Every structure is written in structure tokens, then in C-alpha cells.
Amino acid sequence: MFEIFLFVNPVGIYCYNTEVLIKDAIDELNINSSFHFVPIINSKVIREDIIRRKNNGQKIKDISKYTIASFQALRHYNAIKIEYGNKKARAYLVALQRVMSTDFNKYSESLPREIAQSLDLDFSRINSRKIARYVDDSIQQDKDLVRKFNVRNFPTTIIFNESGNYNGVMLEGILAHDKLIKLLKDNDCVAKEPKNYYPVRHLRLI
Numbered sequence: 670m671f672e673i674f675l676f677v678n679p680v681g682i683y684c685y686n687t688e689v690l691i692k693d694a695i696d697e698l699n700i701n702s703s704f705h706f707v708p709i710i711n712s713k714v715i716r717e718d719i720i721r722r723k724n725n726g727q728k729i730k731d732i733s734k735y736t737i738a739s740f741q742a743l744r745h746y747n748a749i750k751i752e753y754g755n756k757k758a759r760a761y762l763v764a765l766q767r768v769m770s771t772d773f774n775k776y777s778e779s780l781p782r783e784i785a786q787s788l789d790l791d792f793s794r795i796n797s798r799k800i801a802r803y804v805d806d807s808i809q810q811d812k813d814l815v816r817k818f819n820v821r822n823f824p825t826t827i828i829f830n831e832s833g834n835y836n837g838v839m840l841e842g843i844l845a846h847d848k849l850i851k852l853l854k855d856n857d858c859v860a861k862e863p864k865n866y867y868p869v870r871h872l873r874l875i
Contacts, residue, residue, distance in 0.1 A: 670701050670702065670703070670830075670831040671700055671701070671702040671703070671828055671829065671830060671831070671853070672702070672703045672705070672828075672829040672831055673691065673695075673702055673703070673704050673705065673826065673827070673828050673829075674705045674707055674814070674818070674826070674827040674829075675687065675688060675691060675704070675705065675706055675707065675824065675825075675826050676707045676709060676814075676815065676818075676820045676823055676824060676825040676826075676827070677706065677707070677708055677709070677823055677824045678708070678709065678710065678714045678715075678717075678718050678739070678823045678824070679708035679710065679739065679742040679743050679746055679762055679765070679766075680718070680735075680738060680739050680742050680765065680766060680769055680773070680776075681714070681718045681721075681766075681823060681824065682718060682721050682722050682725060682727070682770055683718075683721060683823075683824055683842065683843055684766065684823065684824045685763070685766035685767065685770040686770070686843055687824040687826065687842075687843050687844075688706075688763060688766070688824075690843065690844065690846060690849060691704075691826060691849070692704075693846070694846065694849045694850055694853060697850065698850065698853055698854065700853060704759075705755075706746070706755075706758070706759050706762060707811045707814055707815070708742070708743050708746050708747075708762065708811065709743075709811060709812065709815055709820075709823060710739045710740055710742075710743045714739075714823050715735070715736055715739055717823070719732070719735065722773065727771075727772060727773065728774075729773050729774065730774055734776070735773055735776075738773075738776050741781065742762065742765055742781075743808065744804055744808070745761065745781055745785075745795055745796075746758050746761065746762050747804045747807040747808055747811075748795045748796070748797075748800055748804050749761050749785075749790060749795055750807065751800055751803050751804065751807060752790075752794055752795060752800065753790060757788060757790065760788055761784060761785065761788060761790070764784045764787070764788070765780070765781070765784055768780060768784075818839070820839075821841075822841045822842065824841075824842065824843070825839060825840065825841050825842075826839070826840040826844070827839050827840075828840070828852075828853075838852070840852075
């Protein structure tokens with residue numbers, strides 16, 4: 670049993686690619702896993718994604734619009750998680766990223782509502798003031814996880830092997846598909862007493 674934490678920029682260009690990669694690897698190997706999205710937004714995360722998009726040939730026409738969209742995506746994700754559960758929240762985020770991954774300028778004010786409706790979500794319920802405090806608490810819990818695991822770069826994937834004394838590996842950035850498959854299939858990763866892992870709750874950075 671693997672427990673996977675994916676720390677992402679909710680609208681990040683690399684984060685969408687990483688999410689797809691991890692999901693494909695899990696499906697390919699038919700791994701028994703528990704998957705957690707941990708979306709984070711701050712000035713560093715925003716700045717780095719803008720630079721990545723520029724290096725990838727994208728030009729963001731309105732930086733303030735990008736910033737607003739980022740924080741809005743973060744709040745919508747957590748609101749959906751509270752109101753509808755993790756599966757719907759992940760589906761919303763992936764659908765949003767799919768639209769913006771190759772060009773942020775495809776984003777529009779109506780896009781979040783359109784995606785919510787396509788997933789049979791009540792958009793007014795997601796934006797209700799009644800759950801605002803719970804959304805704030807959920808966001809704070811994710812920030813606490815970032816500090817707990819000392820996550821510094823986004824995307825970062827942390828994979829724990831619960832059958833191996835709950836030790837794990839930390840993967841920063843995008844990992845090639847074949848290397849990820851090898852990592853998950855490696856005997857040292859799936860054995861009950863993996864010899865290359867650090868003690869309980871320690872992470873090995875790859």
C-alpha cells in the first residue's frame with residue numbers, strides 16, 4: 670500500500686504534467702494507493718510558474734489575473750473537497766489545469782463555473798460564505814503539511830510505502846515515466862524492510 674502526496678501549484682504548468690504521470694504509473698502497475706493533492710499558492714509559487722511558462726513559450730498577458738485565478742483555484746479546490754469530497758475536488762482541479770496547461774490566457778471568469786457545472790457541482794454552494802472558515806482551515810492544514818515535510822519546490826511528490834515502516838521518497842519536479850515505474854517496482858521500494866530507506870517518517874530525496 671502506497672500513500673502518495675502531490676504538492677502542486679493548482680494552476681501550475683508542470684504540476685498538471687506530474688499529476689498525469691503519477692496517475693498513469695499507478696494505473697499501469699495497478700498499485701493499491703491512497704492519493705492526496707496538496708495545492709499551495711504563494712508569491713514564490715506564482716513567480717516560478719510564470720517563469721516556467723515563459724521558458725515554454727507562453728506569455729501571460731495579465732499577471733494580476735493569473736494571481737487572482739491561482740488563489741481562486743486554491744479556494745475552490747478546498748471548498749469542493751469539503752462539500753463534495755476529494756475525488757470531485759481532484760477532478761475539478763485537473764479539468765481546470767487541462768485548459769490552462771498550454772496557455773493560461775485561455776482562462777476566463779466563466780471557466781470555473783463551467784467546469785463546476787460539467788462535474789454537476791453547485792457553484793453557489795462552493796462559493797458560499799458559510800464554508801469560508803472551513804476553507805481557510807483546510808488551506809492552513811495543507812500549509813502545515815508543507816512545513817512538516819519541508820517541501821520547497823512545486824511540484825513535489827512524496828511516496829510512502831506503508832508496508833515498509835512508513836518510510837518514503839521525495840521527488841522534486843517532473844520524473845520521467847520509465848524512472849517512476851522503476852522506482853515503484855523496485856524491490857527496495859516495495860519490500861517489507863526496504864534497506865535503502867531512512868528510519869520511520871524520514872524521506873529520501875531523489
